[in-house]
Amino acid sequence: MRCALSVWERSSTVRVVPSARPRKLAKVPFVELADGRLQGVVSSGSDIGRVYVSSVEAGTYAFSCSTNNNRPCGGARGTFCNHIRALIAEAVLQYGAERVARYLKADVPGEQADTQGLTSAMMSTRPAQGDRSAAAQVFSRFLRHLAYLEFTPTTAPVPEMHWFPTTGAVA
Template identity: 65%
Template sequence: MIETAAREQRSAEPVVRPVRPRKLVKVPFVELADGRLQGVVSSGSDLARVYVSSISAATHGFSCSTNNNRPCGGLSGGSPCKHLRALADEAVLQYGLDRVARYLRAEAGDDDDLMSRLDGTREAAPAAGVFSRFLRHLAYLELPGSTAPIAEMHWFPAVSAEVR
């Protein structure tokens, strides 16, 4: 009880470390939010292009479009594209298969192939909010190094000595 009270007085909260290390180049942003597994996936052919990909927890419906809302050409056949597969693979690395499968309301198997357990079809999903959050996270990387607090991030979780 004392531990909980002390934590409530701090402005930093421990962050759960990724289950396994991720390479941020291919999927720089992944989150379980708004009832979807969603994130930003880099294009394999154009460095200036990224895709906003998502899988709905309720229906397993999937969506993928460029950062300027052009549909992904890989979805033309009605099955998930390579961007969605990369997103799912990185989410499993970040959060673990059990947690992602539970969030998406899918059965978790012995292997890490989450996409084989989803039976959704293509459905529209808002991409602007996901891309906006990604850009917001990138803006913090451009700040000069400092130990001074950033007012707008007072709520943001921080890695504490307890977690290390």
């Protein structure tokens, strides 16, 4: 016996939760809550050709920040660097402070549920530096997302994107 599936469950697209607020992609072009981490790519403030892959682990808040060629960030020594702080700020814009805090298992009082409150709550536990082993995967996922921007606009089905989320109604 088959159970009734909703329209979106029968399609090859998934619903996308809209951003909590619009964000600018120049400083943090890629941010995601995945693999038990807040992770993403942050542009360098001093070199236009350099980006940093930054992450914060859920629960332990172990953090990592390194360049796209796996050199450690000079600012992430015992505390969150500016790249990680920018990543947290953009995640709050993208997903909302409550969702980010819930995902990272951060105990943030309701009245402090913002970027500063979330960062302070995580830093109060004195998180350690984590390993940079996930940086390659995060950067690879970022590059794969960039490749989709090079596709020629079309209304015909694109096999490579059958899984891609849509914000439009599914018929």
